[in-house]
Amino acid sequence: MTATAQRPEKQAPLAATPPRRVRKRRKKPQVGLYILVLVLSVFFVGPFVWLLLAALKSPGEWTALPVQILPAQPQWDNFVHALTDMNFLGYTGNSLTVSLTYSVLVTLSSAAVGFGFARLRAPGKGVLFIILLSTMMIPQILTLLPTYVMFSQIGLLNTYWPWVLWGLASSAYLVFLFRQFFAAMPRELEDAAIIDGAGWARIFFQIFLPLSRPVLITSFLLSFVASWGDYIAPALFLDLDHTTLAVAITAWYRDPHDNVVPTVQAAAAALYVVPVLLIFLFAQRYFIRSALGSGIKG
Template identity: 55%
Template sequence: MTTPKVTLANRNALARRRSRLLLYGVLITLSVLFLAPLVWNTLYALKSGAENSSVHVHLLPQHPEWGNFHSALTMIDFARYTGNTIFLAGISAVLVTASSSLVGFGFARLRGRGRGPLFTIMLATTMVPQILTVIPTYVIFTRLDLINTYWPWVLWGLASSPFNVFLFRQAFAGLPRELEEAAILDGCGYFRIFVQIFLPLVRPVIATSFILSFTWVWGDFITPSIFLQGDNTTLGVAMAAGYSENGIVLKNVLAAGTIFYVLPVLVLFFVAQRSFARGVATSGLKG
Protein backbone atom coordinates (compact mmCIF):
# COMPACT_ATOMS: atom_id res chain seq x y z
CA MET A 1 0.00 0.00 0.00
CA THR A 2 2.92 2.40 0.58
CA THR A 3 4.54 1.81 -2.82
CA PRO A 4 2.30 4.25 -4.80
CA LYS A 5 2.88 6.98 -2.22
CA VAL A 6 6.65 6.51 -2.36
CA THR A 7 6.55 6.49 -6.16
CA LEU A 8 4.45 9.66 -6.24
CA ALA A 9 6.79 11.38 -3.78
CA ASN A 10 9.79 10.38 -5.87
CA ARG A 11 8.12 11.70 -9.00
CA ASN A 12 7.37 15.02 -7.29
CA ALA A 13 10.97 15.32 -6.06
CA LEU A 14 12.28 14.49 -9.54
CA ALA A 15 9.98 17.09 -11.09
CA ARG A 16 11.16 19.72 -8.61
CA ARG A 17 14.79 18.83 -9.31
CA ARG A 18 14.25 19.11 -13.05
CA SER A 19 12.49 22.46 -12.73
CA ARG A 20 15.30 23.74 -10.50
CA LEU A 21 17.93 22.60 -13.01
CA LEU A 22 15.96 24.24 -15.81
CA LEU A 23 15.75 27.47 -13.84
CA TYR A 24 19.49 27.41 -13.12
CA GLY A 25 20.18 26.72 -16.78
CA VAL A 26 18.11 29.72 -17.86
CA LEU A 27 19.77 31.97 -15.27
CA ILE A 28 23.26 30.86 -16.29
CA THR A 29 22.44 31.44 -19.96
CA LEU A 30 21.10 34.92 -19.25
CA SER A 31 24.15 35.73 -17.11
CA VAL A 32 26.47 34.72 -19.95
CA LEU A 33 24.50 36.83 -22.41
CA PHE A 34 24.59 39.86 -20.11
CA LEU A 35 28.30 39.48 -19.32
CA ALA A 36 29.37 38.81 -22.91
CA PRO A 37 29.45 42.50 -23.97
CA LEU A 38 31.49 43.44 -20.89
CA VAL A 39 33.97 40.61 -21.51
CA TRP A 40 34.23 41.52 -25.19
CA ASN A 41 34.79 45.17 -24.33
CA THR A 42 37.55 44.23 -21.87
CA LEU A 43 39.30 42.06 -24.45
CA TYR A 44 38.96 44.84 -27.03
CA ALA A 45 40.50 47.32 -24.59
CA LEU A 46 43.55 45.07 -24.18
CA LYS A 47 44.28 45.00 -27.91
CA SER A 48 46.53 47.44 -29.72
CA GLY A 49 45.21 49.75 -32.40
CA ALA A 50 46.93 47.73 -35.12
CA GLU A 51 45.46 44.50 -33.83
CA ASN A 52 41.94 45.94 -33.70
CA SER A 53 42.21 47.18 -37.29
CA SER A 54 43.76 43.96 -38.60
CA VAL A 55 41.81 41.81 -41.04
CA HIS A 56 42.70 38.77 -38.91
CA VAL A 57 40.37 38.89 -35.94
CA HIS A 58 41.52 37.21 -32.75
CA LEU A 59 39.25 36.79 -29.77
CA LEU A 60 42.08 37.07 -27.25
CA PRO A 61 44.65 39.87 -27.47
CA GLN A 62 47.97 38.65 -28.84
CA HIS A 63 49.97 41.21 -26.89
CA PRO A 64 47.86 42.76 -24.08
CA GLU A 65 48.17 46.54 -24.01
CA TRP A 66 47.59 47.41 -20.34
CA GLY A 67 48.71 50.94 -21.15
CA ASN A 68 45.32 51.57 -22.75
CA PHE A 69 43.81 51.78 -19.26
CA HIS A 70 46.46 54.30 -18.23
CA SER A 71 45.77 56.32 -21.38
CA ALA A 72 42.06 56.31 -20.59
CA LEU A 73 42.80 57.97 -17.26
CA THR A 74 45.35 60.48 -18.54
CA MET A 75 44.16 61.58 -21.99
CA ILE A 76 41.34 63.53 -20.32
CA ASP A 77 40.96 65.01 -16.85
CA PHE A 78 39.23 61.83 -15.72
CA ALA A 79 38.98 62.77 -12.03
CA ARG A 80 37.43 66.17 -12.76
CA TYR A 81 34.80 64.85 -15.16
CA THR A 82 34.03 61.95 -12.84
CA GLY A 83 33.48 64.43 -10.00
CA ASN A 84 31.21 66.52 -12.23
CA THR A 85 29.12 63.49 -13.10
CA ILE A 86 28.89 62.18 -9.55
CA PHE A 87 27.86 65.60 -8.28
CA LEU A 88 25.31 66.09 -11.05
CA ALA A 89 23.84 62.61 -10.74
CA GLY A 90 23.88 62.73 -6.94
CA ILE A 91 22.15 66.08 -6.53
CA SER A 92 19.61 65.16 -9.18
CA ALA A 93 18.89 61.77 -7.57
CA VAL A 94 18.43 63.33 -4.12
CA LEU A 95 16.08 66.03 -5.39
CA VAL A 96 14.09 63.67 -7.61
CA THR A 97 13.67 61.19 -4.76
CA ALA A 98 12.62 63.88 -2.29
CA SER A 99 10.14 65.58 -4.63
CA SER A 100 8.74 62.31 -6.01
CA SER A 101 8.15 60.92 -2.52
CA LEU A 102 6.27 64.07 -1.52
CA VAL A 103 4.11 64.04 -4.65
CA GLY A 104 3.50 60.30 -4.30
CA PHE A 105 2.39 60.81 -0.69
CA GLY A 106 -0.07 63.48 -1.82
CA PHE A 107 -1.60 61.24 -4.49
CA ALA A 108 -1.80 58.27 -2.10
CA ARG A 109 -3.06 59.81 1.15
CA LEU A 110 -4.73 63.14 0.38
CA ARG A 111 -8.25 63.44 -0.96
CA GLY A 112 -9.20 66.15 -3.41
CA ARG A 113 -11.19 66.85 -6.55
CA GLY A 114 -9.40 65.89 -9.74
CA ARG A 115 -6.78 63.73 -8.04
CA GLY A 116 -7.42 60.76 -10.32
CA PRO A 117 -7.27 62.68 -13.64
CA LEU A 118 -4.14 64.53 -12.50
CA PHE A 119 -2.44 61.24 -11.66
CA THR A 120 -3.43 59.84 -15.06
CA ILE A 121 -2.09 62.91 -16.86
CA MET A 122 1.16 62.68 -14.93
CA LEU A 123 1.62 59.01 -15.88
CA ALA A 124 0.81 59.84 -19.50
CA THR A 125 3.85 62.11 -19.64
CA THR A 126 6.08 59.03 -19.37
CA MET A 127 5.07 58.17 -22.94
CA VAL A 128 6.55 61.43 -24.28
CA PRO A 129 10.09 60.77 -25.61
CA GLN A 130 12.74 62.87 -23.91
CA ILE A 131 14.18 63.97 -27.25
CA LEU A 132 10.97 65.90 -28.01
CA THR A 133 11.44 68.15 -24.98
CA VAL A 134 15.17 68.86 -25.36
CA ILE A 135 14.89 71.78 -27.79
CA PRO A 136 12.00 73.59 -25.99
CA THR A 137 13.76 73.28 -22.62
CA TYR A 138 17.02 74.42 -24.19
CA VAL A 139 15.30 77.57 -25.47
CA ILE A 140 13.76 78.22 -22.04
CA PHE A 141 17.03 77.78 -20.14
CA THR A 142 18.88 79.87 -22.72
CA ARG A 143 16.55 82.77 -22.07
CA LEU A 144 17.02 82.26 -18.34
CA ASP A 145 20.81 82.27 -18.85
CA LEU A 146 21.17 78.82 -17.25
CA ILE A 147 23.08 77.08 -20.05
CA ASN A 148 26.45 75.60 -19.01
CA THR A 149 25.27 75.47 -15.39
CA TYR A 150 23.84 72.66 -13.27
CA TRP A 151 20.63 74.57 -12.52
CA PRO A 152 18.58 72.71 -15.17
CA TRP A 153 19.19 69.45 -13.33
CA VAL A 154 18.23 71.07 -10.04
CA LEU A 155 14.96 72.31 -11.52
CA TRP A 156 14.25 68.95 -13.14
CA GLY A 157 14.92 67.29 -9.80
CA LEU A 158 12.49 69.56 -8.00
CA ALA A 159 9.85 68.72 -10.62
CA SER A 160 9.99 65.01 -9.61
CA SER A 161 9.83 61.97 -11.90
CA PRO A 162 6.47 60.46 -12.97
CA PHE A 163 7.72 56.89 -12.68
CA ASN A 164 9.21 57.46 -9.23
CA VAL A 165 6.00 59.20 -8.15
CA PHE A 166 4.15 56.08 -9.24
CA LEU A 167 6.45 53.88 -7.14
CA PHE A 168 5.98 56.04 -4.04
CA ARG A 169 2.26 56.37 -4.58
CA GLN A 170 1.86 52.59 -4.72
CA ALA A 171 4.01 52.11 -1.62
CA PHE A 172 2.22 54.78 0.42
CA ALA A 173 -1.21 53.55 -0.67
CA GLY A 174 -0.44 50.11 0.74
CA LEU A 175 0.25 51.37 4.29
CA PRO A 176 -2.53 51.00 6.90
CA ARG A 177 -4.75 54.04 7.30
CA GLU A 178 -4.73 53.46 11.07
CA LEU A 179 -1.19 54.85 11.21
CA GLU A 180 -2.33 58.09 9.66
CA GLU A 181 -5.45 58.36 11.81
CA ALA A 182 -3.50 57.71 15.02
CA ALA A 183 -0.95 60.36 14.10
CA ILE A 184 -3.68 62.90 13.36
CA LEU A 185 -5.28 62.20 16.76
CA ASP A 186 -1.89 62.89 18.34
CA GLY A 187 -1.82 66.30 16.67
CA CYS A 188 0.54 65.56 13.77
CA GLY A 189 0.14 67.43 10.51
CA TYR A 190 0.43 65.72 7.16
CA PHE A 191 3.98 66.86 6.55
CA ARG A 192 5.11 65.49 9.90
CA ILE A 193 3.25 62.24 9.18
CA PHE A 194 5.03 62.05 5.85
CA VAL A 195 8.52 62.65 7.26
CA GLN A 196 8.42 60.81 10.59
CA ILE A 197 6.04 57.92 9.94
CA PHE A 198 5.62 57.11 6.28
CA LEU A 199 9.10 57.71 4.84
CA PRO A 200 10.88 55.29 7.25
CA LEU A 201 8.44 52.56 6.15
CA VAL A 202 9.32 52.85 2.44
CA ARG A 203 13.12 52.82 2.60
CA PRO A 204 13.41 50.18 -0.17
CA VAL A 205 11.43 52.43 -2.50
CA ILE A 206 13.67 55.36 -1.57
CA ALA A 207 16.71 53.28 -2.51
CA THR A 208 15.04 52.24 -5.77
CA SER A 209 14.18 55.82 -6.69
CA PHE A 210 17.70 57.01 -5.91
CA ILE A 211 19.37 54.27 -7.96
CA LEU A 212 17.09 54.80 -10.97
CA SER A 213 17.55 58.57 -10.88
CA PHE A 214 21.31 58.35 -10.39
CA THR A 215 21.86 55.88 -13.23
CA TRP A 216 19.59 57.89 -15.55
CA VAL A 217 21.69 61.04 -15.17
CA TRP A 218 24.96 59.09 -15.12
CA GLY A 219 24.20 57.39 -18.43
CA ASP A 220 22.62 60.41 -20.14
CA PHE A 221 24.69 61.67 -23.06
CA ILE A 222 22.41 63.89 -25.13
CA THR A 223 21.37 66.39 -22.45
CA PRO A 224 24.87 67.16 -21.06
CA SER A 225 26.29 67.46 -24.58
CA ILE A 226 23.73 70.17 -25.34
CA PHE A 227 23.43 71.99 -22.02
CA LEU A 228 27.05 71.81 -20.77
CA GLN A 229 30.35 72.88 -22.23
CA GLY A 230 34.06 72.67 -21.49
CA ASP A 231 35.14 71.68 -17.99
CA ASN A 232 31.55 71.55 -16.71
CA THR A 233 30.53 68.63 -18.88
CA THR A 234 30.08 65.02 -17.76
CA LEU A 235 32.39 62.05 -18.08
CA GLY A 236 30.53 60.41 -20.94
CA VAL A 237 30.68 63.52 -23.13
CA ALA A 238 34.35 64.10 -22.28
CA MET A 239 35.21 60.51 -23.18
CA ALA A 240 33.45 60.74 -26.53
CA ALA A 241 35.42 63.85 -27.47
CA GLY A 242 38.74 63.28 -25.70
CA TYR A 243 39.91 59.84 -26.80
CA SER A 244 41.19 60.75 -30.24
CA GLU A 245 44.42 61.60 -32.03
CA ASN A 246 44.54 63.61 -35.25
CA GLY A 247 40.77 63.34 -35.51
CA ILE A 248 40.83 59.53 -35.25
CA VAL A 249 38.98 57.94 -32.32
CA LEU A 250 41.16 55.53 -30.32
CA LYS A 251 38.60 52.78 -29.92
CA ASN A 252 40.75 50.60 -27.69
CA VAL A 253 41.32 53.50 -25.27
CA LEU A 254 37.61 54.32 -25.43
CA ALA A 255 36.81 50.70 -24.58
CA ALA A 256 39.16 50.90 -21.59
CA GLY A 257 37.53 54.16 -20.49
CA THR A 258 34.04 52.66 -20.61
CA ILE A 259 35.11 50.00 -18.10
CA PHE A 260 35.99 52.75 -15.63
CA TYR A 261 32.81 54.55 -16.60
CA VAL A 262 30.48 51.74 -15.55
CA LEU A 263 32.28 50.91 -12.28
CA PRO A 264 30.52 53.52 -10.05
CA VAL A 265 27.10 52.37 -11.25
CA LEU A 266 27.98 48.72 -10.71
CA VAL A 267 29.25 49.44 -7.21
CA LEU A 268 26.10 51.42 -6.39
CA PHE A 269 23.86 48.63 -7.64
CA PHE A 270 25.70 45.83 -5.83
CA VAL A 271 25.67 47.79 -2.58
CA ALA A 272 21.94 48.53 -2.77
CA GLN A 273 20.67 45.61 -4.88
CA ARG A 274 18.69 44.05 -2.03
CA SER A 275 16.89 47.31 -1.28
CA PHE A 276 16.39 47.86 -5.00
CA ALA A 277 14.73 44.46 -5.46
CA ARG A 278 12.57 44.94 -2.36
CA GLY A 279 11.55 48.41 -3.51
CA VAL A 280 10.33 47.17 -6.88
CA ALA A 281 8.61 44.16 -5.35
CA THR A 282 6.89 45.97 -2.46
CA SER A 283 5.68 48.92 -4.53
CA GLY A 284 2.78 46.64 -5.48
CA LEU A 285 -0.09 47.27 -7.81
CA LYS A 286 -2.59 48.58 -5.34
CA GLY A 287 -4.79 51.31 -6.73
Protein backbone atom coordinates in the same frame (compact mmCIF):
# COMPACT_ATOMS: atom_id res chain seq x y z
CA MET B 1 -24.35 -30.22 33.77
CA THR B 2 -24.18 -26.55 33.55
CA ALA B 3 -22.13 -24.85 30.92
CA THR B 4 -19.80 -22.27 32.20
CA ALA B 5 -19.62 -19.14 30.16
CA GLN B 6 -16.16 -18.55 28.99
CA ARG B 7 -14.99 -15.06 29.38
CA PRO B 8 -13.42 -13.71 26.29
CA GLU B 9 -9.76 -13.38 26.67
CA LYS B 10 -8.49 -9.88 26.76
CA GLN B 11 -6.84 -9.11 23.55
CA ALA B 12 -3.57 -7.37 23.70
CA PRO B 13 -3.84 -3.78 22.61
CA LEU B 14 -2.88 -3.28 19.06
CA ALA B 15 0.44 -1.67 18.66
CA ALA B 16 0.15 1.81 17.37
CA THR B 17 0.93 1.72 13.75
CA PRO B 18 3.59 4.19 12.91
CA PRO B 19 2.39 6.97 10.68
CA ARG B 20 3.29 6.65 7.13
CA ARG B 21 6.11 8.83 6.19
CA VAL B 22 5.12 11.33 3.69
CA ARG B 23 7.60 11.10 0.98
CA LYS B 24 8.69 14.47 -0.18
CA ARG B 25 8.70 14.69 -3.83
CA ARG B 26 11.96 15.90 -5.02
CA LYS B 27 11.59 18.67 -7.44
CA LYS B 28 13.24 17.85 -10.64
CA PRO B 29 15.73 20.47 -11.67
CA GLN B 30 14.26 22.67 -14.32
CA VAL B 31 17.02 22.31 -16.83
CA GLY B 32 15.24 24.37 -19.45
CA LEU B 33 14.87 27.32 -17.08
CA TYR B 34 18.54 27.17 -16.13
CA ILE B 35 19.56 27.13 -19.76
CA LEU B 36 17.32 30.13 -20.47
CA VAL B 37 18.82 32.09 -17.55
CA LEU B 38 22.31 31.18 -18.71
CA VAL B 39 21.62 32.36 -22.25
CA LEU B 40 20.12 35.64 -21.01
CA SER B 41 23.08 36.22 -18.69
CA VAL B 42 25.42 35.78 -21.64
CA PHE B 43 23.49 38.44 -23.55
CA PHE B 44 23.68 40.85 -20.61
CA VAL B 45 27.26 40.19 -19.52
CA GLY B 46 28.65 39.61 -23.01
CA PRO B 47 28.92 43.28 -24.07
CA PHE B 48 30.77 44.20 -20.88
CA VAL B 49 33.20 41.29 -21.32
CA TRP B 50 33.75 42.35 -24.94
CA LEU B 51 34.44 45.90 -23.72
CA LEU B 52 37.07 44.66 -21.26
CA LEU B 53 38.74 42.56 -23.96
CA ALA B 54 38.75 45.54 -26.32
CA ALA B 55 40.32 47.68 -23.60
CA LEU B 56 43.23 45.24 -23.36
CA LYS B 57 43.99 45.14 -27.07
CA SER B 58 46.52 47.12 -29.04
CA PRO B 59 45.39 49.45 -31.87
CA GLY B 60 46.67 46.91 -34.39
CA GLU B 61 44.61 44.11 -32.90
CA TRP B 62 41.55 46.39 -32.92
CA THR B 63 41.66 46.76 -36.71
CA ALA B 64 42.99 43.29 -37.49
CA LEU B 65 40.98 40.96 -39.72
CA PRO B 66 39.79 38.39 -38.91
CA VAL B 67 38.70 39.74 -35.57
CA GLN B 68 40.78 38.58 -32.62
CA ILE B 69 38.67 37.94 -29.54
CA LEU B 70 41.48 37.58 -27.03
CA PRO B 71 44.40 40.03 -26.98
CA ALA B 72 47.79 38.51 -27.69
CA GLN B 73 49.33 40.50 -24.85
CA PRO B 74 47.09 42.52 -22.49
CA GLN B 75 47.75 46.24 -22.81
CA TRP B 76 47.20 47.48 -19.27
CA ASP B 77 48.67 50.82 -20.28
CA ASN B 78 45.34 51.63 -21.94
CA PHE B 79 43.79 52.14 -18.50
CA VAL B 80 46.72 54.37 -17.50
CA HIS B 81 46.22 56.50 -20.62
CA ALA B 82 42.48 56.64 -19.93
CA LEU B 83 43.16 58.16 -16.51
CA THR B 84 45.99 60.51 -17.53
CA ASP B 85 45.34 61.66 -21.12
CA MET B 86 42.48 63.83 -19.88
CA ASN B 87 41.22 65.11 -16.54
CA PHE B 88 39.36 61.88 -15.84
CA LEU B 89 38.80 62.56 -12.14
CA GLY B 90 37.60 66.10 -12.84
CA TYR B 91 34.97 64.94 -15.31
CA THR B 92 34.03 62.15 -12.91
CA GLY B 93 33.39 64.82 -10.29
CA ASN B 94 31.14 66.68 -12.74
CA SER B 95 29.16 63.50 -13.40
CA LEU B 96 28.83 62.80 -9.69
CA THR B 97 27.66 66.36 -9.02
CA VAL B 98 25.00 66.18 -11.72
CA SER B 99 23.85 62.65 -10.90
CA LEU B 100 23.77 63.03 -7.11
CA THR B 101 21.99 66.39 -7.25
CA TYR B 102 19.34 65.13 -9.62
CA SER B 103 18.90 61.76 -7.86
CA VAL B 104 18.43 63.19 -4.36
CA LEU B 105 16.03 65.93 -5.47
CA VAL B 106 13.92 63.76 -7.76
CA THR B 107 13.65 61.04 -5.11
CA LEU B 108 12.40 63.45 -2.43
CA SER B 109 10.05 65.35 -4.74
CA SER B 110 8.60 62.13 -6.19
CA ALA B 111 8.10 60.74 -2.70
CA ALA B 112 6.20 63.88 -1.66
CA VAL B 113 3.98 63.79 -4.75
CA GLY B 114 3.37 60.06 -4.39
CA PHE B 115 2.43 60.57 -0.74
CA GLY B 116 -0.12 63.20 -1.73
CA PHE B 117 -1.73 60.95 -4.34
CA ALA B 118 -1.80 57.98 -1.94
CA ARG B 119 -2.96 59.48 1.35
CA LEU B 120 -4.61 62.86 0.76
CA ARG B 121 -8.19 63.37 -0.39
CA ALA B 122 -8.93 65.99 -3.02
CA PRO B 123 -11.41 66.37 -5.87
CA GLY B 124 -10.00 65.38 -9.24
CA LYS B 125 -7.07 63.49 -7.74
CA GLY B 126 -7.64 60.47 -9.95
CA VAL B 127 -7.77 62.56 -13.12
CA LEU B 128 -4.54 64.33 -12.21
CA PHE B 129 -2.87 61.01 -11.55
CA ILE B 130 -3.91 59.69 -14.98
CA ILE B 131 -2.59 62.87 -16.63
CA LEU B 132 0.69 62.44 -14.75
CA LEU B 133 1.05 58.84 -15.90
CA SER B 134 0.24 59.81 -19.49
CA THR B 135 3.35 62.02 -19.59
CA MET B 136 5.47 58.85 -19.52
CA MET B 137 4.39 58.18 -23.10
CA ILE B 138 6.05 61.42 -24.30
CA PRO B 139 9.64 60.74 -25.47
CA GLN B 140 12.15 62.90 -23.64
CA ILE B 141 13.91 63.77 -26.88
CA LEU B 142 10.83 65.77 -27.97
CA THR B 143 11.09 68.12 -25.00
CA LEU B 144 14.84 68.76 -25.16
CA LEU B 145 14.72 71.45 -27.85
CA PRO B 146 11.96 73.56 -26.19
CA THR B 147 13.73 73.11 -22.87
CA TYR B 148 17.02 74.24 -24.41
CA VAL B 149 15.38 77.38 -25.79
CA MET B 150 13.76 78.15 -22.45
CA PHE B 151 16.94 77.64 -20.43
CA SER B 152 19.00 79.67 -22.89
CA GLN B 153 16.61 82.63 -22.55
CA ILE B 154 16.92 82.67 -18.75
CA GLY B 155 20.68 82.11 -18.74
CA LEU B 156 20.92 78.59 -17.32
CA LEU B 157 23.15 77.07 -19.99
CA ASN B 158 26.58 75.79 -18.92
CA THR B 159 25.29 75.45 -15.36
CA TYR B 160 23.87 72.58 -13.34
CA TRP B 161 20.60 74.38 -12.62
CA PRO B 162 18.65 72.41 -15.27
CA TRP B 163 19.26 69.20 -13.30
CA VAL B 164 18.13 70.94 -10.11
CA LEU B 165 14.87 72.02 -11.75
CA TRP B 166 14.33 68.60 -13.30
CA GLY B 167 14.87 67.03 -9.90
CA LEU B 168 12.38 69.34 -8.18
CA ALA B 169 9.80 68.58 -10.88
CA SER B 170 9.74 64.86 -9.85
CA SER B 171 9.38 61.86 -12.17
CA ALA B 172 6.10 60.30 -13.27
CA TYR B 173 7.36 56.74 -12.93
CA LEU B 174 8.86 57.36 -9.48
CA VAL B 175 5.66 59.06 -8.34
CA PHE B 176 3.76 55.95 -9.40
CA LEU B 177 6.26 53.79 -7.50
CA PHE B 178 5.88 55.78 -4.28
CA ARG B 179 2.12 56.04 -4.65
CA GLN B 180 1.81 52.25 -4.86
CA PHE B 181 3.99 51.80 -1.80
CA PHE B 182 2.29 54.44 0.36
CA ALA B 183 -1.21 53.30 -0.62
CA ALA B 184 -0.52 49.84 0.88
CA MET B 185 0.27 51.21 4.34
CA PRO B 186 -2.46 50.95 7.02
CA ARG B 187 -4.63 53.99 7.66
CA GLU B 188 -4.06 53.65 11.42
CA LEU B 189 -0.56 55.10 11.07
CA GLU B 190 -1.71 58.53 10.04
CA ASP B 191 -4.85 58.44 12.21
CA ALA B 192 -2.75 57.93 15.33
CA ALA B 193 -0.39 60.70 14.27
CA ILE B 194 -3.27 63.11 13.59
CA ILE B 195 -4.72 62.37 17.05
CA ASP B 196 -1.33 63.24 18.53
CA GLY B 197 -1.46 66.59 16.74
CA ALA B 198 0.96 65.90 13.89
CA GLY B 199 0.49 67.67 10.57
CA TRP B 200 0.81 66.13 7.14
CA ALA B 201 4.41 67.32 6.72
CA ARG B 202 5.44 65.69 9.99
CA ILE B 203 3.54 62.51 9.10
CA PHE B 204 5.37 62.34 5.79
CA PHE B 205 8.90 63.01 7.06
CA GLN B 206 8.75 61.14 10.38
CA ILE B 207 6.49 58.18 9.60
CA PHE B 208 6.07 57.38 5.92
CA LEU B 209 9.47 58.42 4.60
CA PRO B 210 11.52 56.27 7.05
CA LEU B 211 9.29 53.26 6.30
CA SER B 212 9.86 53.59 2.55
CA ARG B 213 13.59 52.87 2.61
CA PRO B 214 13.46 50.16 -0.12
CA VAL B 215 11.59 52.48 -2.49
CA LEU B 216 13.85 55.40 -1.64
CA ILE B 217 16.96 53.39 -2.49
CA THR B 218 15.35 52.03 -5.65
CA SER B 219 14.32 55.50 -6.75
CA PHE B 220 17.79 56.86 -6.08
CA LEU B 221 19.38 53.98 -7.97
CA LEU B 222 17.16 54.33 -11.04
CA SER B 223 17.54 58.10 -11.23
CA PHE B 224 21.30 57.94 -10.64
CA VAL B 225 21.80 55.40 -13.43
CA ALA B 226 19.62 57.44 -15.80
CA SER B 227 21.52 60.65 -15.08
CA TRP B 228 24.95 59.00 -15.06
CA GLY B 229 24.37 57.37 -18.43
CA ASP B 230 22.77 60.39 -20.09
CA TYR B 231 24.75 61.76 -23.03
CA ILE B 232 22.38 64.03 -24.93
CA ALA B 233 21.45 66.50 -22.18
CA PRO B 234 25.04 67.21 -20.98
CA ALA B 235 26.22 67.54 -24.58
CA LEU B 236 23.43 70.02 -25.28
CA PHE B 237 23.38 72.10 -22.09
CA LEU B 238 27.03 72.08 -20.92
CA ASP B 239 30.30 73.17 -22.46
CA LEU B 240 33.41 71.00 -22.49
CA ASP B 241 34.72 72.34 -19.18
CA HIS B 242 31.51 71.59 -17.25
CA THR B 243 30.34 68.52 -19.12
CA THR B 244 30.07 65.01 -17.73
CA LEU B 245 32.31 62.00 -18.16
CA ALA B 246 30.07 60.42 -20.82
CA VAL B 247 30.61 63.36 -23.17
CA ALA B 248 34.29 63.79 -22.31
CA ILE B 249 35.12 60.20 -23.23
CA THR B 250 33.88 60.78 -26.78
CA ALA B 251 35.68 64.14 -27.10
CA TRP B 252 39.15 63.11 -25.92
CA TYR B 253 41.55 60.19 -26.52
CA ARG B 254 42.89 61.13 -29.94
CA ASP B 255 46.28 60.58 -31.54
CA PRO B 256 48.47 63.38 -33.00
CA HIS B 257 46.56 63.04 -36.30
CA ASP B 258 43.26 63.71 -34.46
CA ASN B 259 42.11 60.14 -34.94
CA VAL B 260 40.18 58.42 -32.17
CA VAL B 261 42.10 55.81 -30.17
CA PRO B 262 39.36 53.18 -29.66
CA THR B 263 41.28 50.98 -27.24
CA VAL B 264 41.82 53.82 -24.77
CA GLN B 265 38.18 54.85 -25.19
CA ALA B 266 37.17 51.28 -24.37
CA ALA B 267 39.32 51.37 -21.23
CA ALA B 268 37.72 54.67 -20.18
CA ALA B 269 34.25 53.27 -20.87
CA ALA B 270 35.02 50.24 -18.69
CA LEU B 271 36.06 52.54 -15.84
CA TYR B 272 32.94 54.61 -16.48
CA VAL B 273 30.70 51.63 -15.68
CA VAL B 274 32.37 50.79 -12.35
CA PRO B 275 30.51 53.30 -10.09
CA VAL B 276 27.11 52.09 -11.31
CA LEU B 277 28.05 48.45 -10.73
CA LEU B 278 29.26 49.20 -7.19
CA ILE B 279 26.08 51.09 -6.30
CA PHE B 280 23.90 48.29 -7.65
CA LEU B 281 25.84 45.59 -5.79
CA PHE B 282 25.31 47.37 -2.48
CA ALA B 283 21.65 48.26 -3.12
CA GLN B 284 20.37 45.23 -5.04
CA ARG B 285 18.46 43.68 -2.11
CA TYR B 286 16.51 46.91 -1.58
CA PHE B 287 15.89 47.14 -5.30
CA ILE B 288 14.44 43.62 -5.46
CA ARG B 289 12.40 44.15 -2.29
CA SER B 290 10.88 47.33 -3.70
CA ALA B 291 10.08 45.72 -7.02
CA LEU B 292 8.25 42.89 -5.27
CA GLY B 293 6.55 45.02 -2.63
CA SER B 294 5.37 48.13 -4.43
CA GLY B 295 4.94 47.27 -8.06
CA ILE B 296 2.01 44.89 -7.60
CA LYS B 297 -0.03 46.70 -4.97
CA GLY B 298 -2.86 49.04 -5.77
